Amino acid sequence: MYPRSIPEDVPVRRFAYGAMVALILALWLVPLLAVMATSLRSFEEVMAGNYWGWPRSFNFIENYTAVFTQTAMARYFLNSLIVTLPSVGGVLVLSTLSGFVLSRYRFRGADLMFALFVGGNFLPAQIMMIPVRDLMVSIGLYDTYYALIVFHVAFQTGFATLFMRNFIAALPDELFQAARAEGASPWQTLWHVVLPLIRPALAALAILTFTFVWNDYFWAIVLTQSDAVKPVTAGLSNLRGEWVSAWNLVAAATIMVAIPPVVMFFLMQRHFIAGLTVGAVKG
Template structure:
């Protein structure tokens, strides 16, 4: 009489680990799929107005008035873009915007880097109080100081080569100074926190080699802050470029107004062609998109800095 003995092979440790890894990988993949789905939905929600504006700018107004903006197109052309650029005088307005935005961004980053270096890398007495002072400036509503600044700029004289009105009012300098004042606190806050992440040993080695204060700032610290400066430069250019309030208050000459004011020239007194207005809006948005694409790599590096540090 023989016994039928059945044996079950024991699971090897390698197979057990592989099975556990597969079970763990499934929730991770589901989580990543959910995150990607959420980010895609949010991206489409933010892009929807821009895509609708581009779509409407390519269609005649009569067609959208008859069939609606969400109907299939019958005619597509770039005629509205040529008309928007010529009718609104965007060439002069683009020039005015660059005259305001470029100096405002460069001077803001230059001054903010000085203050951030002194607060974060040097042992300055009251440095934390100074940083809190600059940060608190961002909490001040700009509408509160509109009237005092208006009266002040009317009384500040400027030479003829800086202002046609011989005062700060109705000059590019008024808008530049106000933008610098309101954006400086945010830039100091970001750059100071960025510089604190830099290894202190780099400056200590430079001091041992005989580097002065200016060399520590200009040749050592500032090159390491390139990602933060690029990210801030992109944000600051976008904010100054899109500003409408300060130019509307402190500039009375229509030939000096920035690009955001040119869209008013496309609005009629009794009728507004919203397809033409959409084409003008797309043209106005193109420079900020171009700046972001040029600085995209540095911008993302500045945003993700410190994400992998413990």
């Protein structure tokens, strides 16, 4: 089994393992803690260069209120919701339909179609920058919500189809045979048999897709230009001034941007874990 457990009669190895985990955790948390501490500092303290010391004053309410009153972050948050929620819904619908067909029906070209879904995940996003931007310009969607929604649905559906196809393929064949024996159509089988059983997978996929789309920065700056449609990731760069930047407000806005995916994960944590572990144990 991997990773192998460390025997209790080897205390040195167990201590070294615990120390290594603690060190890696500290290295991962230090930047986050620094951002959180900066979001509590005053502008004067940040300009004085106190980035790592204990804050001399806690401006929690002032900084986090200023994010929405002195900047356009409220608009950027709304833009992100307008882009992310339809994208997640579109990905779930398309990946469920395509995963159901590819896992339960054999037809000519099915393997090629599945290979195209999987192969698209291996393409670096950067090589598609110019073709995708030119396509959006030619069809009149550049610098609109639809440009980001269409792209994210198309780009995320490949991975989501792979996820859903494997999940649906693991369902017992007896359920589908019983549905056919009862005269259920493919739509009825999908609605009454498949969907109730794949709720954990849908929850896990929804969280992953939400996180991918919400945190996207590259395509947010490639496919948008005006502040009216920019999501939060691209909007954060607008908080930097030409000569002086209020890093305490930038840090506070960064923390606010990170909250929605974290909240969504904890709200759906039980379903998320079930969706990732189902099928791991047979028998």
